[in-house]
Amino acid sequence: MTDRLSPEERSAHMRRIRKVDTKPELIVRRIAHRLGYRFRLHRRDLPGTPDLVFPRLRKVIFVHGCFWHQHDCHLGAKQPSTNAAYWLPKLARNVERDRLARKRLNDDGWRILVIWECQTRMPDLATMLVEEFLGADSQPTMR
Numbered sequence: 001m002t003d004r005l006s007p008e009e010r011s012a013h014m015r016r017i018r019k020v021d022t023k024p025e026l027i028v029r030r031i032a033h034r035l036g037y038r039f040r041l042h043r044r045d046l047p048g049t050p051d052l053v054f055p056r057l058r059k060v061i062f063v064h065g066c067f068w069h070q071h072d073c074h075l076g077a078k079q080p081s082t083n084a085a086y087w088l089p090k091l092a093r094n095v096e097r098d099r100l101a102r103k104r105l106n107d108d109g110w111r112i113l114v115i116w117e118c119q120t121r122m123p124d125l126a127t128m129l130v131e132e133f134l135g136a137d138s139q140p141t142m143r
Contacts, residue, residue, distance in 0.1 A: 004082060024120040025051050025063040031130045032061070046110070048101025059111045059134065062098075066117045070095050073118045 020042055032039060032052060040053040050060035066075035070091050080087035102112050113133040120126050 020051075022063070022065070024065070024115070024117045027120045027123075027126060028052065028061060028063050028115055028130060031127050032134065035127075035131060035134065037134055047104035047108075048098065050105070050112075054134065057111075057134065058109055059113070060105060061130070061133070062102075062112070062114045063120070064098070064114055064116055067091075068094060069098055069116075071116045071118065073116065075118050076116075 029039075029041075029052060037054060040055060042049050042051065043053045046053065046060065048062065051063045052061040054060070064071065066073050067078055068091070070076050080091075098114075102114075105112055111133075113129065115126060115129055119129065
C-alpha cells in the first residue's frame with residue numbers, strides 16, 4: 001500500500017485548499033481587531049492583494065502559508081513528492097510574485113508586514129508582531 005493519492009483524490013484535496021479566510025489569516029484578523037484596529041480585506045486594487053489593509057495607516061499585512069510561499073521553516077522546507085516538474089517552478093513563481101508585489105507596495109509608500117503560517121501557531125509571537133507593526137507611529141481606531 002502506498003501513501004500516494006490518485007489524481008482524482010489529489011485534485012479533490014487541492015480544491016479544498018482556501019485562498020482567503022484561512023486559519024492563519026483569521027488568527028491575525030482577530031489579533032488586529034482585538035487590539036482595536038479596523039481594516040479592509042483583500043484589496044484587489046493593491047499589488048499582491050494584501051490580506052489586511054489599514055488604509056489610514058498606509059500599512060498592509062500579508063499572511064503567507066509557509067509551503068506555498070516557501071518560508072525557510074520546517075513547513076516551508078517540505079517539497080512536493082509528486083509532479084515536482086510542475087510544482088517547483090510554480091512555488092518559485094509565487095516567491096517572485098510576492099517579491100514584486102512588496103516592492104510595488106513599498107514604492108507606493110505602503111509599509112508591509114508578512115506573517116508566516118508558522119508564526120500564527122505561536123499566539124504571543126503573532127500578537128507581538130502585529131502590535132509592534134501597527135503600533136509604530138499610529139494609534140488604533142476605537143469604535
